[in-house]
Amino acid sequence: MTILPGRRQFLVTATKAFGTSIFLNTPFLSQAAPLEASQPSITVGQVMDLILKTIPNAPFTKTVDTLKSGNASQTVTGIVSTMFTTTEVIEKAIAAKANFIIAHEPTFYNHLDETDWLSNDPVFKHKHELLTKNGIAVWRFHDYWHSHRPDGIRTGMLSALDWTNNVDPQNPQVITLPATNVSKLITHVKQKLGIPQVRVVGDMAQSCQRVLLMPGASGGRNQIMAIERAKPDVVFCGEVSEWETPEYVRDARKQGQKISLVVMGHILSEAAGMDWLVSWLKPKVPGVPVTYIPSGNPFQYV
Numbered sequence: 262m263t264i265l266p267g268r269r270q271f272l273v274t275a276t277k278a279f280g281t282s283i284f285l286n287t288p289f290l291s292q293a294a295p296l297e298a299s300q301p302s303i304t305v306g307q308v309m310d311l312i313l314k315t316i317p318n319a320p321f322t323k324t325v326d327t328l329k330s331g332n333a334s335q336t337v338t339g340i341v342s343t344m345f346t347t348t349e350v351i352e353k354a355i356a357a358k359a360n361f362i363i364a365h366e367p368t369f370y371n372h373l374d375e376t377d378w379l380s381n382d383p384v385f386k387h388k389h390e391l392l393t394k395n396g397i398a399v400w401r402f403h404d405y406w407h408s409h410r411p412d413g414i415r416t417g418m419l420s421a422l423d424w425t426n427n428v429d430p431q432n433p434q435v436i437t438l439p440a441t442n443v444s445k446l447i448t449h450v451k452q453k454l455g456i457p458q459v460r461v462v463g464d465m466a467q468s469c470q471r472v473l474l475m476p477g478a479s480g481g482r483n484q485i486m487a488i489e490r491a492k493p494d495v496v497f498c499g500e501v502s503e504w505e506t507p508e509y510v511r512d513a514r515k516q517g518q519k520i521s522l523v524v525m526g527h528i529l530s531e532a533a534g535m536d537w538l539v540s541w542l543k544p545k546v547p548g549v550p551v552t553y554i555p556s557g558n559p560f561q562y563v
Contacts, residue, residue, distance in 0.1 A: 303546060305361055305398045306333030308340065311545050316405045324404045329368045330389070331398025337361045337549055342538045344528050345556035346399050348388055353554050355395050362399045364556075365406065365414070365535050366528075374401070406534065417537025418476055418530070422453050435491050436472040443467050443495055443521045450497060456529045458562045462510045463521025469494035476530035481505025488513075488520070495521045499530035528558050 305328070313319040329346070339359030343350050346368040354362055367374050369385060379385035392399060406413040415433065419425045429435035438446075444465040451459065473493035475484055477500075484498060484506040501507055501524055510522040536553045543551050 302336045303549060304333060305331060305335050305337055305400070308337060308361065308546060308549075309333065309400060312402075312542070313405065316408050317410060319405060319408070321404060321408075325367075325373060326401050326404050327374075329374050329399040329401060330392040331361070331396065333398075335360065335396065335398060337546075339550040339552070340542070340546070342535045342542070342551070342553045343556050344532050344535050346388075347556045348391065350554050350556050351388070351391050351395075351397060354397060357550070357552065357554075359550065359552070360395070360397050362397060363402045363535075363538070364399060365401070365403050365531060367401065368399055402538075406538070412534075413538060413541065414476060414531050414534030415474075417534035418454075418474070420537060421533035422450065424472075424474075432491055434473055434475060434487060435493065436474055438470055438472060440468060440470045443469055443523070446472070446495065447523055450523070450525065454525070454529050454533060456525055457558070459526070460524040461521065462507050463495070463514065463523075465521075467494070467519060467521055469521070471495075472497060475499065476525070476534075478527055481509075485509050494519060495523060497523045497525060497530075499525055500527040526558060526560075528556065532556075 337360065339354075339357055339361070341350065341354045341357070341359045341362045343362060343364050345366050346362050346364045350362065350364075354360070368388070369376050369379060376385065376389075391397075411433070416425075419428065419436075424436045424438070427436045427438055429437055442465070443461070443463060446469060447459055447461070447465075450456065471492070471494045473487060473491050473496045475487060475496065475498040479487070479498065481502050482505075484496070484501070488496060488506075488509070496506075496510070498506070501522075507522060507524075510520055513520055532555060536555075539551050539553045
């Protein structure tokens with residue numbers, strides 16, 4: 262999910278904890294003891310501190326990037342990076358003897374991870390109990406990873422797509438490629454990111470060279486404003502509201518503009534950024550196993 266302008270003010274104003282293991286903000290991180298070179302172990306809080314030292318202006322006073330389970334003082338046995346803390350990801354983390362999951366997206370089915378409305382829900386209770394019973398700490402790493410310079414999600418996506426050297430120096434959202442067509446570009450993206458199916462507004466035979474890459478959920482207004490600024494041949498985005506950007510592109514094409522829209526799906530449009538987190542984090546926590554477990558796409562295409 263991509264940060265929207267003005268959205269940070271909204272993010273955690275209503276978050277409610279469901280137990281003493283839930284932390285609504287990050288000031289506790291400053292209380293974590295510094296990691297000494299000779300120290301044989303590292304805590305969750307120390308890992309979080311190490312990461313936050315690399316993020317401009319961190320820690321943020323308002324953010325969704327809080328602990329969703331576990332606590333800062335527990336010793337880390339292994340770290341798992343993923344997009345979503347699904348039940349399957351938790352089970353795989355347990356099997357790998359990893360007790361710290363760093364996830365890009367919510368754990369409990371809403372942006373703020375509010376849980377009061379789920380207190381009697383069997384699906385929530387099962388996941389909560391699975392985390393608690395096995396001593397798993399879950400930290401959402403969304404706002405901070407997008408705020409890293411360069412954006413951690415975008416960096417991982419560009420690397421996976423082999424587009425790192427094609428970024429427009431004037432606009433990091435724009436990729437300039439050798440002339441091709443929409444169909445061939447879609448084939449490339451699907452193969453590199455493991456996407457089974459995309460949705461398209463436009464002409465598969467249209468020539469394209471200038472790509473606007475907007476992974477995650479930027480929102481219709483941000484997508485449309487970015488299109489107006491960048492004047493791309495094709496837009497690759499994570500997800501859309503169907504009444505917003507797709508309709509804008511349809512009208513633009515009717516007016517004669519040569520532009521197409523490719524909707525990749527939210528999860529797989531950002532997953533490579535959480536995979537890339539592993540290689541970025543490993544040197545910072547020597548001796549601690551760090552692995553990526555894909556949460557995958559929940560949809561079947563019929």
